[in-house]
Amino acid sequence: MVGFSHRPGRRGQPGPPAASGPEGRTGPRGDRALASGVRVTERLRLDPIGSEHADELWRLHRDPGVARWYGGRWTRGEAWESALHMGHAWEVDGVHKWIAHDRGSGELVGRGGLSYAVVDCLRRLEIGWAVRERFWGLGYASEIGRAGLTFAFDDLDADEVVSFTEVHNRRSRAVMERLGFHFVREIRHGGEPFALYLLRRP
Numbered sequence: 001m002v003g004f005s006h007r008p009g010r011r012g013q014p015g016p017p018a019a020s021g022p023e024g025r026t027g028p029r030g031d032r033a034l035a036s037g038v039r040v041t042e043r044l045r046l047d048p049i050g051s052e053h054a055d056e057l058w059r060l061h062r063d064p065g066v067a068r069w070y071g072g073r074w075t076r077g078e079a080w081e082s083a084l085h086m087g088h089a090w091e092v093d094g095v096h097k098w099i100a101h102d103r104g105s106g107e108l109v110g111r112g113g114l115s116y117a118v119v120d121c122l123r124r125l126e127i128g129w130a131v132r133e134r135f136w137g138l139g140y141a142s143e144i145g146r147a148g149l150t151f152a153f154d155d156l157d158a159d160e161v162v163s164f165t166e167v168h169n170r171r172s173r174a175v176m177e178r179l180g181f182h183f184v185r186e187i188r189h190g191g192e193p194f195a196l197y198l199l200r201r202p
Helices: 051-060 076-093 140-155 170-178
Strands: 044-048 097-102 108-119 122-131 160-166 182-189 192-200
Touching (some): 051 076, 051 108, 076 108, 097 140, 170 192
Antiparallel strands (some): 097 108, 108 122
């Protein structure tokens, strides 16, 4: 997953609307994009986060593996604030993070996807993920990442996407590299050293 040391409400502002036809479509990797913003991948259902997901965000950010990279365990108030912010971004601008559930069992796997954030002093489209620790090493972060990149390049017509994490977060850096990102340089974020990665349109 991608870790950030700051708390909810400091993740940048949402960006331009996504385009999606009323019947949805199938992307080059087989991911289905539905009119509501829902994506269905090989193993996951990805739903745009809104206020109705506040409790699941709270549970996700109580997970030890997630809390380790996101500034500690969230309170219910922080989860509610974050869910409201993400839902507002989806409603107004058409892009932000998804909540990820296993398609078969419905179990909460994590969250992730795109959002707009100020990165290295510029407002940029960034991608990230947070996966429950019990699901680490099973490729879920990469699956969320691939869906996000399809959304970025096919729906949003983005020229590039960035991703960044703490320099010592080797797991997330490995995911970025598997997705085709290349390391740009170290940056300061929240006063801490982060590794900045970039992927341009194929």
